[in-house]
Amino acid sequence: MHILIVHDQQIPVSGYGGTERVIWGLAKSLNSLGHQVTFLVPAGSSCPFASVLNWNPQLPLNDQIPEYIDVVHLNQLPQESLSKPYVVTIHGNLNSDTLLDKNAIFVSQNHALRYGSNSFVHNGLDWSDYGKPNLKLSRNHFHFLGKAAWRVKNVQGAIDTVLMSPSETLAVLGGTRLNLKMGFRMTWSPRITFYGTVGGQQKLDLLSQSKGLIFPVRWHEPFGLAITESLYFGCPIFATPYGSLPELVTSEVGYLSNNHQELSQAILSADDFNRNDCHAYARDVFDALTMAKKYIKAYENVLNGQFLNEEIPRIMDGNIPKFLPWS
Structure with a gap:
């Protein structure tokens, strides 16, 4: 056709x-x-x-x-x-x-x-556009990947999760240290590095050296390409249990909680996840x-003249809060 x-x-x-x-x-x-x-x-x-x-x-x-x-x-x-x-x-x-x-x-x-x-x-x-990742590289930071200016993406939650740990660091892909879109917001900690909107080889290098994705969204994520991209590079997922995330993130490849203390504790065990399993899961299930x-x-x-839905889809619950719980 x-x-x-x-x-x-x-x-x-x-x-x-x-x-x-x-x-x-x-x-x-x-x-x-x-x-x-x-x-x-x-x-x-x-x-x-x-x-x-x-x-x-x-x-x-x-x-x-x-x-x-x-x-x-x-x-x-x-x-x-x-x-x-x-x-x-x-x-x-x-x-x-x-x-x-x-x-x-x-x-x-x-x-x-x-x-x-x-x-x-x-x-x-x-995945051929991403190349074959070297899963044996040393990992020296966690990462956040998304439009940090969107409050539902909760970059602040990712920052808080990392800063509660003794010494972990965070690479923010998709945000800046000074954010004026939500009023004056400045992140002072040297343990948080901002890379702005990144693509190409720089993005692939940052993912290849990451211990895991911290993704504490506060809305029902429709899908989340950041999840599958990160998994492809052997990164386990530490995220909130909203939207598609329980569907995509199994216990073998990540940990879900809407509490930053629990996520902060979980990232200390990031090395317990099998990076080859994370990679294979993304490669085999979420491929084009x-x-x-x-x-x-x-x-x-x-x-053949069929409709994909018997009725016109409509939102089932119009009372979902703008920001889902995060503590």
């Missing part, structure tokens, strides 16, 4: 670009399985294994879908009724006023269930090829 993947950001990714990495790996895997892929993305994009069309946000989407396309894969909710069979991946948490779609696909089972759906596909990545095969089943369903 010929799949059109629609996204509102350029490819290939230039920085972190979580969704861009997912759809890149998806297209590459679909291509390897014998399918044709075309991207409809903003001007300036390119791809060596798929055709690229320039998306114009000023024009109706239907006018930009070529006749030869069999199925459309959207990564944002459609603003019009489409003439072609389609699916739409819901990548984030949407508010209760957002009208979803009967062909919505969520990125974890928990994500789907919170909207009354059973339609989900776990995110996968093309596994993801692509599941999306193909969804494409086949909509091509």
Whole structure:
């Protein structure tokens, strides 16, 4: 079949670009399985294994879908009724006023269930883009990976967890020492190092030398690419039990608690986790090829005239607090 993947950001990714990495790996895997892929993305994009069309946000989407396309894969909710069979991946948490779609696909089972759906596909990545990690490297810090300016990501919780330990250090990937977006917030401790938004080899090096990911989010995380990326580099996960995390983080590869004292105690035993097991779990379960095969089943369903959800998904509990408990 010929799949059109629609996204509102350029490819290939230039920085972190979580969704861009997912759809890149998806297209590459679909291509390897014998399918044709075309991207409809903003001007300036390119791809060596798929055709690229320039998306114009000023024009109706239907006018930009070529006749030869069999199925459309959207990564944002459609603003019009489409003439072609389609699916739409819901990548984030949407508010209760957002009208979803009967062909919505969520990125974890928990994500789907919170909207009354059973339609989900776990995110996968093309691990060849990351190289084969050296799991025998010495580990000298923990890391936080995410948009630290988002309060739900709780970088302060990660900092507090590390500082409660006798001497552990933390590399913050995705934040700065002085943060003015949430008022004046300055982290003084020399045990916390900030790297800003990192990508490329610097990011891979930092993950390769990390003892583990500290990820104390205070919302229901839809998926969390930081989790699977960290696991791939042999890093166990120390996080809160919210959203997809109990689904992704088994006791063999991490520890979950919403209490920073418990997490601080747990990180002292980071070396007890088997780094090879962490790596193999991410490599074999959260890879782009596994993801692509599941999306193909969804494409086949909509091509056969089926909806992926019997009813339009809607948020099941609109009373979830903005910040989930953390102590």
